Amino acid sequence: MTWRTSGWEKALRYLLMLAVLAVTVGPFLWQLSTSLKGTTEDVYTSPPRFLPRHPTLHNYTAVADIIPVWDYALNSLQVALASVLTNLVGASMAGYALARLRFGGRRLAGLVFVTALLVPLESIVIAQFTMMRDLHLNNTLTAVVLPGAVGALNVLLMRNAFANVPYEIEEAAVIDGANVWQRFTRIALPSVRGTLAVVAIFAFMGAWDDFLWPLIVLSDSDRFTLTVGLDFLHGTFAQNPRLVAAGTVIAVAPLIVMFTCLQRYFFRGVGEGAVKG
Amino acid sequence: MxxxxxxxxxxxxxxxxxxxxxxxAAFTLYPFLSTVGKAFTDARTLTPGHWTGLANFRAMLEDEQFWVALRNSGLYVLLVVPFTVLLPLLLALLVEKQLPGVTFFRSAFYTPVVASVVVVSLIWVWMLDDRGLVNGILRALDTGPVDFLGDEWLLLLSAMALTVWKGLGYYMVVYLAALGNVPRELHEAAAVDGAGALRRFTSVTVPAVRSTMVLVGALSSVSAFKVFSEVFLMAGPSGGPAGQDTTLVMLVQRTGTGLGGRVGYASAVSLVVFAVTLLLMLLVLRADRKEAP
Incomplete structure (x- = not known):
């Protein structure tokens, strides 16, 4: 290696990385700190005080007295898990058919998913809402899940993943008399585990973080998901930043834990998708 | 085969x-066709409505809020996209080198991507409060306070900064994948030839990741034009002072929902959102084809 890093360059890099760290993670730590400050502690000091003087979990119980924050978390969890399940099943099946099965209409079917990708969700939310009302599904968690139940992008991701698996293994199974369902579940699915993990993670994150659609389709405050509940809390109790801070920490903590444990897949998903275009 | x-x-x-x-078909294509149909009617939330031809589009041209919203969504693209194309690339170059601990930094920079836009908006609202973190620091430095959340332009700029900030980590990872494919020899050759860091950036790095920059430009311009949550949460449902911070999707949400929702009119505005995002995608992809060798 002729390419060496000078000590000076190293120091500069670390300095810059620390600065970016302060900007990207700092706000979350500030929010955590605010949520741990008791009612007697001034949160408006200048210069700001980063460490709470008497850390307390009081705000977490107080926020649950004002809005049913744990019920909202449970609603969000249900929506996110349902979305993971439907996306895994629906996208892998459709992706497998598009990549592996030969039939008339395959190109047309592929085109349906590509076309769907061109329609921004924001431009059809009103029609989706009207539709859910006609189906008497408005104000239910089912309605929150349905529009994103099988994401077109996930179908195309799965199609690419299956297309990249060598066909010879499956061919051998065909000769051994395995039917299409057996080949799908026993041979094809295990060889695309990485992409399945990516689809699952992004489906979970997408559903847990979604705001516009649940805001439109849910109207009763006892059905809210966490994001809509936080907006409600913010609108009603904006004057107490400690409570809002506690609510946001509850909403973001599970995802940060999930990301910390599974970050390999987060990066792999983003990277693979971008390289393949 | x-x-x-x-x-x-x-x-x-x-x-x-x-x-x-x-x-x-049921939840994307049908709603899209139904949006096209409804755009030419006077449908409301509780009534299917009648054919009114281009009336909604004519009303749109006379609606001051529509022009404000179009301006804001357009400005969002113009100001957010350049930063979203450039800053994550610089960030990727910063964490590209395998130094001890660099994996930690990469993961940490990704945190805002994982968090819900609602969470980060509320964090920023609290940070930019009259008496929040940023103004606390400014006051300690004997300046400010700056009314980030009260002034219509500062509000919009703050929301844009939030959007850029939230996307940093995601596009950084996209660029990292692309940078992995840049032959190291190119950099070394350029360094041997005595090219400085800036020169190496413009003549080696940028050409090598050009197609990724176009991709990032396309993705970020489409999502910037559709902006909703950041502005909705920072400026409030009515879109800041006198509604001057309303974006197009906020206008869709505000006019199309509720018991008296003007579904027909909101559908017409939705079609504008659809048409412009499609146009943005085509423009960026065409620019790519034209410049490609």
């Missing part, structure tokens, strides 16, 4: 496709 031997029954592919096709 598979075509030679019969590997499956004729109906099998369609059974595999059924869940995906059904969801896509």
């Amino acid at each position: 598979a075509g030679r031997i019969r590997t499956h029954r004729a109906a099998s592919p369609w059974l595999f496709l059924l869940p995906g096709l059904a969801v896509t």
Whole structure:
């Protein structure tokens, strides 16, 4: 290696990385700190005080007295898990058919998913809402899940993943008399585990973080998901930043834990998708 | 290939496709067609409405809020996209080198991507408060306070900064994948030739990741034009002072929902959102084709 890093360059890099760290993670730590400050502690000091003087979990119980924050978390969890399940099943099946099965209409079917990708969700939310009302599904968690139940992008991701698996293994199974369902579940699915993990993670994150659609389709405050509940809390109790801070920490903590444990897949998903275009 | 031997029954592919096709057709394609249809009617939330031709589009041209919203969404693209194309690339170059601890930094920079836009908006609202973190620091430095959340322009700029900030980590990872494919020899050769860091950036790095920059430009311009949550949460449902911070999607949400929702009018505005995002995608992709060698 002729390419060496000078000590000076190293120091500069670390300095810059620390600065970016302060900007990207700092706000979350500030929010955590605010949520741990008791009612007697001034949160408006200048210069700001980063460490709470008497850390307390009081705000977490107080926020649950004002809005049913744990019920909202449970609603969000249900929506996110349902979305993971439907996306895994629906996208892998459709992706497998598009990549592996030969039939008339395959190109047309592929085109349906590509076309769907061109329609921004924001431009059809009103029609989706009207539709859910006609189906008497408005104000239910089912309605929150349905529009994103099988994401077109996930179908195309799965199609690419299956297309990249060598066909010879499956061919051998065909000769051994395995039917299409057996080949799908026993041979094809295990060889695309990485992409399945990516689809699952992004489906979970997408559903847990979604705001516009649940805001439109849910109207009763006892059905809210966490994001809509936080907006409600913010609108009603904006004057107490400690409570809002506690609510946001509850909403973001599970995802940060999930990301910390599974970050390999987060990066792999983003990277693979971008390289393949 | 598979075509030679019969590997499956004729109906099998369609059974595999059924869940995906059904969801896509029912909840994306049908609502889109219904949006197109409703845009030419005076439909309201509780009434299906009658054909009114171009009345909604004419009303749109006379609606001051529509022009404000179009301006804001357009400005969002103009100001957010350049930063979103450039800053994550610089960040990727910063964490590209395998130094001890660099994996930690990469993961940490990704945190805002993982968090819900609602969470980060509320964090920023609290940070930019009259008496929040940023103004606390400014006051300690004997300046400010700056009214980030009260002034219509500062509000919009703050929301844009939030959007750029939230996307940093995601696009950084996109660029890291692209940078992995840049031959190291190119950099070394340029360094041997005495090219400085800036020169190496413009003549080696940028050409090598150009197509990724176009991709990032396309993705970020589409999502910037559709901006909703950041502005909705920072400026409030009515869009800041006198509604001057309303974006197009906020206008869709505000006019199209509720018991008296003007579904027809909101559908017409939705079509504008759709048309412009499509146009943005085509423009960026065409620019790519033109410049490509």
